[in-house]
Amino acid sequence: MQVIQGDVLKCDLPYFDICVANIPYQISSPLTFKLLSHRPIFRCAVIMFQREFAMRLVAQPGDTLYCRLSVNVQLLSRVSHLLKVGRNNFRPPPKVDSSVVRIEPRKPLPPVSFKEWDGLVRICFNRKNKTLGSLFKQKRVLELLEKNYKTMQSLQLAQDPETGEEKMSPDDVALLANMVEDLSMETSDEKEDDDMEMDDSDAADGRASFKEKIMGILQQGDFAEKRSSKLSQVDFLYLLSLFNKAGIHFS
Numbered sequence: 001m002q003v004i005q006g007d008v009l010k011c012d013l014p015y016f017d018i019c020v021a022n023i024p025y026q027i028s029s030p031l032t033f034k035l036l037s038h039r040p041i042f043r044c045a046v047i048m049f050q051r052e053f054a055m056r057l058v059a060q061p062g063d064t065l066y067c068r069l070s071v072n073v074q075l076l077s078r079v080s081h082l083l084k085v086g087r088n089n090f091r092p093p094p095k096v097d098s099s100v101v102r103i104e105p106r107k108p109l110p111p112v113s114f115k116e117w118d119g120l121v122r123i124c125f126n127r128k129n130k131t132l133g134s135l136f137k138q139k140r141v142l143e144l145l146e147k148n149y150k151t152m153q154s155l156q157l158a159q160d161p162e163t164g165e166e167k168m169s170p171d172d173v174a175l176l177a178n179m180v181e182d183l184s185m186e187t188s189d190e191k192e193d194d195d196m197e198m199d200d201s202d203a204a205d206g207r208a209s210f211k212e213k214i215m216g217i218l219q220q221g222d223f224a225e226k227r228s229s230k231l232s233q234v235d236f237l238y239l240l241s242l243f244n245k246a247g248i249h250f251s
């Protein structure tokens with residue numbers, strides 16, 4: 001047996017196939033994504049988390065705690081709740097309850113670029129109870145997508161629907177380890193709604209047709225009136241494929 005002493009977030013992990021851990025809860029998110037980006041990928045992890053974090057990991061569409069953390073972790077793995085561990089199992093009792101969760105990485109990973117995926121779900125979960133139609137009408141979102149669209153066109157890198165989508169590479173997944181800071185336990189719906197929808201004056205500067213293009217894609221998949229809080233992994237993958245086929249990219 002090899003014992004490694006050090007900060008698990010900073011040290012290079014060796015090959016392992018099973019991870020069993022009782023962790024400090026403040027590293028839940030970075031550790032989860034560090035494990036999921038580790039290669040070769042492990043077989044199974046059984047980890048105790050703070051109850052609310054655990055419930056976010058396993059939350060399904062329609063559950064109150066369903067969020068970006070849920071869709072990102074579930075894109076990469078199957079997660080199941082194994083056991084509740086109440087605070088009174090400890091002396092002295094901590095302030096929070098715990099749960100033990102099993103994480104089994106998907107093999108193979110879904111055929112999607114994680115950068116693209118993350119770009120899409122960031123927009124969709126910015127306000128998970130708003131309709132996608134209303135989220136994608138925001139000036140900030142349209143400007144970002146149009147900028148990406150023009151860049152891709154000028155570089156002639158727009159994906160040809162016949163040649164297929166980019167695939168998720170191990171390097172791509174490794175990005176996960178660096179994007180965990182805002183996958184916290186706060187609900188983004190509590191944020192101030194400071195985004196402007198594009199109004200008529202914006203139409204004058206030529207963005208109207210791009211907005212129509214985006215709305216057309218949403219309507220094509222019957223997404224305009226839907227809300228992220230109710231959409232499954234398959235829905236998001238389908239939506240991403242519709243956008244990519246139309247030359248709209250999120251990274």
Ligand SMILES: C[S@@+](CC[C@H](N)C(=O)[O-])C[C@H]1O[C@@H](n2cnc3c(N)ncnc32)[C@H](O)[C@@H]1O
Binds near residue numbers: 006009022023024027
């Ligand atoms: C919840 S305790 C679990 C202790 C022991 N494994 C057990 O099950 O009784 C978490 C342990 O992780 C250690 N720890 C905290 N941050 C760490 C980090 N970044 N890397 C490695 N260990 C860490 C703490 O010092 C503490 O001993």
